[in-house]
Amino acid sequence: MIRKALFGACVVFALTLTPLAQHPQTQNYKPVTDEVLRNPSPDDWLMFSRTYDAQRFSPLDQINRQNVGQLRLAWVREMGSGGSQESIPLVYHGVIYTFHPGAVIQALDATNGVLIWEYRRPGTSKTKGLAIYEDMIYFTTPDGFIVALDARDGHVRWETRVGEAAGTSGPIVVEGKVITGRACARTRESCFIAAHDARTGKELWKFHTIPAKGEPGWESWGPDGPADNMMASTWGMMGSYDPVRKLI
Secondary structure, rough: OOOOOOOOOOOOOOOOOOOOOOOOOOOOOOOOOOOOHHOOOOOOEOOOOOOOOOOOOOOOOOOOOOOHHHOOOOOOOOOOOOOOOOOOOOOOEEEEEEEEOOEEEEEEEEEOOOOEEEEEEOOOOOEEEEEEEEEEEEEEEEOEEEEEEEEEOOOEEEEEOOOOEEEEOOOOEEEOOOEEEOOOOOHHHOEEEEEEEOOOOOOEEEEOOOOOOOOOHHHHHHHOOOOOOOOOOOOOOOOOEEOOOOOO
16 A cells, blocks of 8 residues: 655545544644654654755655556645745644645544644744654744744743844754744844754744854955845745754
């Protein structure tokens, strides 16, 4: 039996809301630990690039050259309109967590596409990806927030305003810290990578991607420094992490 699934968006065939208490994937939810993130199950996709080394490689081998021609559509679900779709879904224990244009996040049953829960944030928003840790789903917003949702039912656990710049990069979680980047807003203060406590949203550290005047590297930006070209953003994605050397 072919166990892999292909994700797509076309036309709605059915739209059903399954009560949370009746859904086994969320009813028996197991928190995502640091060890699970370091060594994910082949059946799961727990971060933007699947693993910390950012190879985006799946070890699943049920689909091969001999049986790929047998693939058939299993289910279809329409995604939101009004914007671009640039994120990669997360998959954990049979649940797909996906971001839709218009600041909509949904948890879907991976076997049939049935909606488990949905979160809608006012206004428009887009992000490059989601992150998962313990029992929370994380994403960033263009108005400078990091938001943590309960993975079981989608309610907001915490949200933190980080700064003026848009937070469009996909976050990663490293040893209990949500690491995010920013799209620079032409000020040095908006060009940074930050770490927040995954459980509370408290800021733990911040690293500016542009040197201040007098710091090493300032002169490499020209006679006036980076003042007229504050473009050292990490707007796409947060990259990789080496758990042995503890380097991002």
